[in-house]
Amino acid sequence: MRNLRACLQLGVLPLALMSGHAMAANGSFDNWPTKSMLTDSIEGAITGNMAWDSDRFSGDDRLADESGWRRNEFGATLKKKGVWDAMVYYDFQSDLWLDVFVRFETKAWFGRDLGKIRVGYIKTPLGLDGLTASRAGSFMELGLPTQVVFEGRRTGVEWSYEQPRFLLTAGAYGGKDLQGDNPGQTFAARGVWTPIKAEGNVLHLGIAGSRENPEGFTDGRGVYRPPSTRLRARPEAGLTDVRLVDSGTLTYVDHINRTGLEGLWIHGPVSVQAEALRANVTRNAGLPEFTAQGEYAYVSWLLTGESRPYAGGVAANPKPSHDFGAVELVARWSHLDLDDGPIYGGREHDLTVGANWYLTQHFKFQANYVHADASRNHVHTTPDAVEVRAQVMF
DSSP states (O other), X not given: OHHHHHHIIIIIHHHHHHHHHXXXXXXXXXXXXXXXXXXXXXXXXXXXXXXXEEEEEESOTTSOOEEEEEEEEEEEEXXXXXXXXXXXXXXXXXXXXXXXXEEEEHHHHHSSOOOXXXXXXXXXXXXXXXXXXXXXXXXXXXXXXXXXXXXXXXXEEEEEEEETTEEEEEEEEEEOOTTSOOOEEEEEEEEEEEEEEETTEEEEXXXXXXXEEEOOEEOTTSOEEOOOEEEEEOSSOTTOOOOSEEEEEEOSEEEEEEEEEEEEEEETTEEEEEEEEEEEEEESTTOOOEEEEEEEEEEEEETTSOOOOEETTEEOOOOOOSTTOEEEEEEEEEEXXXXXXXXXXXXXXXXXXXXXXXXXXXXXXXXXXXXEEEEETTEEEOOEEEEEEEEEEO
16 A cells, blocks of 8 residues: 555656646646546546645644645546446545445436435535535635544445535444444434525535444454544644644543534635534443534635635535636634533634635645644643645546
8 A cells, every 4th residue: 555655646746747737738738638438328537636735833842844745535436427426535645545435316216306325435414614525625624623523434325415405415324434443323414505506606504413323342452442532633734643632532432412503605706614513422431421612714715706616515626717727815713622521622723824826627736824722731832833735636
């Protein structure tokens, strides 16, 4: 796996850059031939997302400067339009499986649209920012509450039904994830209302909830490990393993209830997005419950006049309308509270400002400045981070 990852880092990115340069010379810089008809009705495609980051910190000696690959995601898709589609996607940088699924459209079976059924390893439907594709984030990293409350991917089955004014999603997930971790079951549902839904003009209001029932397991030494969880967040910088707030390991967990409220407004080149997220951990053996909660809000302004596209209940990268690309300014405030009763996980709020340059649909450059303010166990710290990213995606 490491050898394959090295080949991708050293070979695919330069090849992609040279291909883009050659296409630019031919006046088709954005026309990357990543799709092909394999039969008369089945289309195949390759997909990828490579991001190289550099993070510089000040104000806290625990945070060390770092540069390197943040993502090396590659995968393949198959699709029979109107009938089914399938994906296999892997991050070679983190050695983690991403989406692995097959999805069926009920209209092909019953002659009417009753929604789509997806089976496989997929994101649980709670958290607007978490559900947004990693390549499409307006910020380099997820906000504090999303890092803690968003459950990530699990193996299961999901039903989704989208109409012009609403989107409903419900899923059931069980067993371990594809890394062999997180045994248990999760049940989740999300509802989105879009009273305004047009190109460049969207109002999205959503609510979601889930219940996770984690299970204990016996490790390779024959030692039983009770069901547990740990809630913590990085200071919105992806190359550090330091967490300024951390609940520690919470053992003998009976279940975890998660809830989320979400909103998104897109009006021409301006968009505003916000969420309030909460996770309540109920424990056995007389141990106290624990609640984590947080919020974020951000604003985006595309100086070059484009709008953020919206489909499937999430926003995406804008398509540049100028030869020099699209330029976006962003600002975000986020807050996370991990202090509850006898557990002092800490409190943190971050202020992030940034700029994005979408050179084409396949090349993106980002810069973020993060000012963090965190307190835990009477230790107060206010570090700063300056982050830059070069990204290639197809």
